[in-house]
Amino acid sequence: xxxxxxxxxxxxxxxxxxxxxxxxxxxxxxxxxxxxxxxxxxxxxxxxxxxxxxxxxxxxxxxxxxxxxxxxxxxxxxxxxxxxxxxxxxxxxxxxxxx
Amino acid sequence: xxxxxxxxxxxxxxxxxxxxxxxxxxxxxxxxxxxxxxxxxxxxxxxxxxxxxxxxxxxxxxxxxxxxxxxxxxxxxxxxxxxxxxxxxxxxxxxxxxxxxxxxxxxxxxxxxxxxxxxxxxxxxxxxxxxxxxxxxxxxxxxxxxxxxxxxxxxxxxxxxxxxxxxxxxxxxxxxxxxxxxxxxxxxxxxxxxxxxxxxxxxxxxxxxxxxxxxxxxxxxxxxxxxxxxxxxxxxxxxxxxxxxxxxxxxxxxxxxxxxxxxxxxxxxxxxxxxxxxxxxxxxxxxxxxxxxxxxxxxxxxxxxxxxxxxxxxxxxxxxxxxxxxxxxxxxxxxxxxxxxxxxxxxxxxxxxxxxxxxxxxxxxxxxxxxxxxxxxxxxxxxxxxxxxxxxxxxxxxxxxxxxxxxxxxxxxxxxxxxxxxxxxxxxxxxxxxxxxxxxxxxxxxxxxxxxxxxxxxxxxxxxxxxxxxxxxxxxxxxxxxxxxxxxx
Numbered sequence: 001x002x003x004x005x006x007x008x009x010x011x012x013x014x015x016x017x018x019x020x021x022x023x024x025x026x027x028x029x030x031x032x033x034x035x036x037x038x039x040x041x042x043x044x045x046x047x048x049x050x051x052x053x054x055x056x057x058x059x060x061x062x063x064x065x066x067x068x069x070x071x072x073x074x075x076x077x078x079x080x081x082x083x084x085x086x087x088x089x090x091x092x093x094x095x096x097x098x099x
Numbered sequence: 100x101x102x103x104x105x106x107x108x109x110x111x112x113x114x115x116x117x118x119x120x121x122x123x124x125x126x127x128x129x130x131x132x133x134x135x136x137x138x139x140x141x142x143x144x145x146x147x148x149x150x151x152x153x154x155x156x157x158x159x160x161x162x163x164x165x166x167x168x169x170x171x172x173x174x175x176x177x178x179x180x181x182x183x184x185x186x187x188x189x190x191x192x193x194x195x196x197x198x199x200x201x202x203x204x205x206x207x208x209x210x211x212x213x214x215x216x217x218x219x220x221x222x223x224x225x226x227x228x229x230x231x232x233x234x235x236x237x238x239x240x241x242x243x244x245x246x247x248x249x250x251x252x253x254x255x256x257x258x259x260x261x262x263x264x265x266x267x268x269x270x271x272x273x274x275x276x277x278x279x280x281x282x283x284x285x286x287x288x289x290x291x292x293x294x295x296x297x298x299x300x301x302x303x304x305x306x307x308x309x310x311x312x313x314x315x316x317x318x319x320x321x322x323x324x325x326x327x328x329x330x331x332x333x334x335x336x337x338x339x340x341x342x343x344x345x346x347x348x349x350x351x352x353x354x355x356x357x358x359x360x361x362x363x364x365x366x367x368x369x370x371x372x373x374x375x376x377x378x379x380x381x382x383x384x385x386x387x388x389x390x391x392x393x394x395x396x397x398x399x400x401x402x403x404x405x406x407x408x409x410x411x412x413x414x415x416x417x418x419x420x421x422x423x424x425x426x427x428x429x430x431x432x433x434x435x436x437x438x439x440x441x442x443x444x445x446x447x448x449x450x451x452x453x454x455x456x457x458x459x460x461x462x463x464x465x466x467x468x469x470x471x472x473x474x475x476x477x478x479x480x481x482x483x484x485x486x487x488x489x490x491x492x493x494x495x496x497x498x499x500x501x502x503x504x505x506x507x508x509x510x511x512x513x514x515x516x517x518x519x520x521x522x523x524x525x526x527x528x529x530x531x532x533x534x535x536x537x538x539x540x541x542x543x544x545x546x547x548x549x550x551x552x553x554x555x556x557x558x559x560x561x562x563x564x565x566x567x568x569x570x571x572x573x574x575x576x577x578x579x580x581x582x583x584x585x586x587x588x
Contacts, residue, residue: 010379075146097194
C-alpha cells in the first residue's frame with residue numbers, strides 16, 4: 001500500500017505528533033517502504049485459518065469485585081496528582097477544553 | 100409497513116423518522132472494570148483512582164469477574180446471544196479526561212450479540228425492538244469547565260468504571276417509541292440488578308441517533324446526540340432533530356453526519372464535532388488483555404438465576420389475572436409494584452385487584468409522592484378491602500371512603516374493623532331500603548309524576564335513596580326496588 005503525504009499528515013494529527021510540512025514527503029516514502037515489506041506476508045496462503053487473537057494460549061484471568069487500597073486501588077489522590085504540572089484541590093488542571 | 104399516524108407532515112409531504120439508541124448503563128459493581136478502585140459515586144477529586152486508572156506507565160488491567168457476569172446477565176435479560184469468546188479493543192482518541200489516550204472497549208467481538216425486547220406504547224400497543232449488541236467498556240473521567248476561566252479541572256474518579264453499552268437496531272419510528280425503549284431498558288436492568296438505572300447520577304444515559312426519510316426510501320444521514328439522561332430529553336431530542344432535519348431537507352439542504360449536544364434549557368441541539376474533524380478511532384485489539392472466554396456452564400448458571408423478567412411477568416399477568424396489556428405493563432414496569440399487586444390479587448378477582456392497585460392506590464401514592472415500599476396501606480389490607488366489596492359488605496363507593504381513611508392513617512387497623520366501627524355496612528335488607536323509598540315517594544309527588552314522562556330523572560331518586568341511607572344502600576337493590584315502585588322498566 002502506497003502512503004501519500006495526505007495520509008501521513010492525517011495520521012500524524014490523529015497521533016498528535018507535530019511533523020513539519022517538509023518531513024511529510026520523506027515519511028510517506030519511508031512508511032510505504034515498511035508497509036511494502038510487511039505486505040510480503042500476503043503471499044502466505046491463510047485460507048481457512050482463523051486469525052489469532054493472542055500468542056498466548058490462555059484465557060483472560062478474572063479478579064473478584066473488591067475495593068482495594070494501594071497501587072491497584074483508590075484512596076491515593078496525593079500520589080495520583082503528584083507529577084501533574086498543575087493541580088488544585090487534587091484536580092488535574094489543564095488548559096481549557098470545551099466541546 | 101409504517102403506520103400513517105407515525106409519519107411527520109412536512110411542507111412537501113410525509114416523512115418517516117428513524118431512531119436508534121446507544122445506551123450506556125453503569126454496572127452496579129463495587130470496584131472498577133480493570134482496577135480495584137471504588138466505583139462509588141460522589142467521592143472527593145481523584146480519591147477513587149488507582150495507578151491503573153491514571154494510566155501510569157507499566158500498569159496492567161485485570162478484569163472484574165462480577166462486571167463480566169452482569170454483562171452476561173443483562174444480555175440474557177435482553178433475550179440476546181451470549182458470545183462465549185469475545186475480546187477487548189483500544190478505541191484511540193485524545194482528551195484530558197482519558198489518561199490512557201484510548202478507551203478499552205469491545206469493537207469487533209462484543210460479549211453479547213443480537214437480541215430483542217418488547218416495548219409498550221400509549222394506547223395499549225406492544226412492539227418488538229431489536230438489540231444489535233451489548234459490550235463492556237471503560238467510562239472516562241470528568242472535566243469540569245466552570246471552575247476557572249481559562250482552565251479545565253479533571254477528576255478521574257469515573258475513569259475505568261464499567262459500562263455496558265447497549266446498542267439498539269434503528270427500529271424506532273417516533274419520540275414516543277424512543278422514550279418507551281429507554282424506559283424499558285431501565286426496567287430490565289433494575290429487575291436484573293445489573294445497573295441502578297439512576298439517570299440523575301449518570302448511571303444510565305443515551306446517545307440518540309436520528310434520521311428522516313421519505314416513507315419506504317433508503318435510510319437518511321443520521322445525527323448522534325450525546326449523553327441524553329432523561330426520558331423527557333430523549334423525546335425532546337427526537338422531536339427537535341426530526342423537525343430540524345425535515346426543514347433542512349425541504350429547503351434543499353443536506354444533513355451532515357455529526358455529533359450533537361442537547362441543551363436542556365432551550366430544548367435544542369447544537370454541533371459538538373463537525374464531520375471534517377470526525378474521530379478516526381483506529382481500533383485495534385488491546386495487547387494487554389487476552390480474549391475473554393466464558394464457560395458455558397457458568398452462563399447457564401447465570402441464566403438459571405435470572406428473576407422473572409418484565410415481559411414474561413406482563414404476559415403472565417394478562418393470562419393469569421385477565422389484565423389488559425396496559426395495566427399488565429404498568430404493574431410489571433416496577434418489580435415492587437408487581438409484587439404488591441400479586442399479594443393483593445392472590446386468590447381474588449385479578450381485574451378488580453388491578454383496578455384498585457393501579458387506580459386508587461397508585462393515584463394516591465403519586466399525589467403524595469410516596470414510594471410503593473412506604474405505602475400506608477399494605478397489600479394485605481387492600482386485599483381485605485376488596486373482599487368486603489366482593490361479599491357485598493360495602494359498596495364500591497363506600498370502599499373508596501374507607502380507602503381514604505386508611506390511606507391518610509385517620510383510622511388504623513383492618514378495613515373490616517373500620518367498617519364495623521363507623522357503621523358503614525351496606526344495607527342489603529330490602530325492607531329497610533323499601534322503607535326509605537316509600538318515604539321519598541310520599542314526600543315528592545311532583546317528581547314521581549315527572550319520572551313517568553321523563554325516565555331520565557330516575558337518577559334523582561337513586562341519588563336521594565343513597566343520600567338518605569348514608570351511602571350504605573346496596574345500589575343494585577335500590578335500582579330494582581325503585582323501578583318496581585315507580586312502575587318503570
